[in-house]
Amino acid sequence: MSERTPNGDSPPLRERAAAASARAAEHGPVIELDGVEKSYPYFRLQDVRMRLAPGEVMGFIGPNGAGKSTTIRILMGFVRPDRGEVRVLGHPIPAAQAAAKRHIGYVSEEMRLFGQATLEWHMRFVASSYPGWDAGYAKMLLRRFDLRPEQTARRLSHGQHVKAMLLLALARRPRLLVLDEPMTGLDPVARHEVLSELMDIVTDEGRSILFSSHHTQDVEQISDRITFIDRGRVIESSDKETFLERWRRLHLELPAGGALPVHPGVIDVRGGGRLSIVTTNAFTPELGAAYERAGARVREIQHMTLEEIFVAEVMASRKESLA
Amino acid sequence: MSGSVLWRFVGKDLHFNRGFTAGSIAIGFVGLAFVHLGPAGTMPAITLLITALILQAVFVCTRSIVAERKERTLAFALSFPLSPGQYAVAKVIAATASFLVPWVVLAVGSLILISISPIGHGMVPVSVAAWLYFLDEFCLILAVSLCTDSDTWIGLTIASMSVSTSFFLYFIQRIPSIQATMSGPTALWSGALIAILAAELALATLILALLAYRLARKREFI
Known part of the structure; x- marks a missing residue:
């Protein structure tokens, strides 16, 4: 009998998960969704329950149209749920979303900067709204992402646009980073650059990240907790190590x-x-x-790789709902 | 803090709209220059003034409200520490200010020109009614832009604005009490005209109240 291990155990992740649990017990979760529901003509988000502890990195994985973006829009306050409770950084959402968003950096694949304005203008604009703006870190990210501040957003390639949005989110030094499919459409080099930066951020144990994607490879590298969603339902949520050990x-x-x-x-x-x-x-x-x-x-x-587990989970969940 | 963020968004829109606002004022001034030609210049002057104001109303609403949804910058804007309601208030303030700048400049300019040109002061009440009508039209396109994503509704509103302006100017001049005094040397505020002005102000208030009601009930902003 032989045993293959594509995802080696990573003690730092284990330690991070334990530290995150301790912080959640002390300060409360960063994100709490309880029984959240939202109906559209052809889609329904059903009884979504989710917790993200301080310092934890959650990979939010689901196929296209599974409800990832709807869930994120609800927790950002862009969409009101039909039912259920949402709290982010201790603030009820959507009622106190302005207070919560002071400490959130949000990047979405569907989001764009103001086309006629330069990246420098955007940096000034964001800095004026966030007292915690870290100008030194922003400069460092400009160099690392090879971005030119004088360039207008309209002239940025897709990869540059994503990196610019990430710069604007990260230099706010947010307590919570919400990334909604940020890697979609990026070439391998840009993906590597963005992931490397995120890996550096992960070392900051006080910062929590919710990272949604349908690409498990991206999520797998930085997450210490995984939540699968399919057809509007959270089908599984557990720490990554447990997933990999159980399957x-x-x-x-x-x-x-x-x-x-x-x-x-x-x-x-x-x-x-x-x-x-x-x-x-x-x-x-x-x-x-x-x-x-x-x-x-x-x-x-x-x-099994996380992708294999994800596919197996989704197929099992669909088989179960058909039965 | 979210209050100051709201005003930063107002400032941002005023900054982005500044070129077009200046352009609208320039077009309006060219129109006003025609007033000096006497009766022969009235038609081009009115046409250019209407063009300047309708362009400004449409530009302000489509560029700073509709385009933010279509160009997907709305999600970026809403990631800031303000609620969608505060964002909408910022949009209303910025769009109204962007519209009111050329509206006030050109309205005051036209009234001054009427008072110093060979055109009699009897035109002043009609001009005031026309300027308030432009304000109503702006409120309408503002409300439609904030309430709907439909290109059809926005297109219909823009088309109806230009058509209805011509009808409004045509009919107001045919109201007997107004027709009798508009070419006279003094400004006479007839009962009919006062009723029209009151109706115009009431309409603007109603549109803004309906807009506030609709936005308060809105459940999805992206």
């Missing part, structure tokens, strides 16, 4: 005429004849032993 794919060899016993947590069974591949979200070493006691030989136990 496994077992390659089993069955004796002739043998049948696999049913175990809780088995999401999918594929293959036929003597070879089967079992996907589980509740792996313990005992599961392999149980299959061996039933006569199967465990040929391999594979860790």
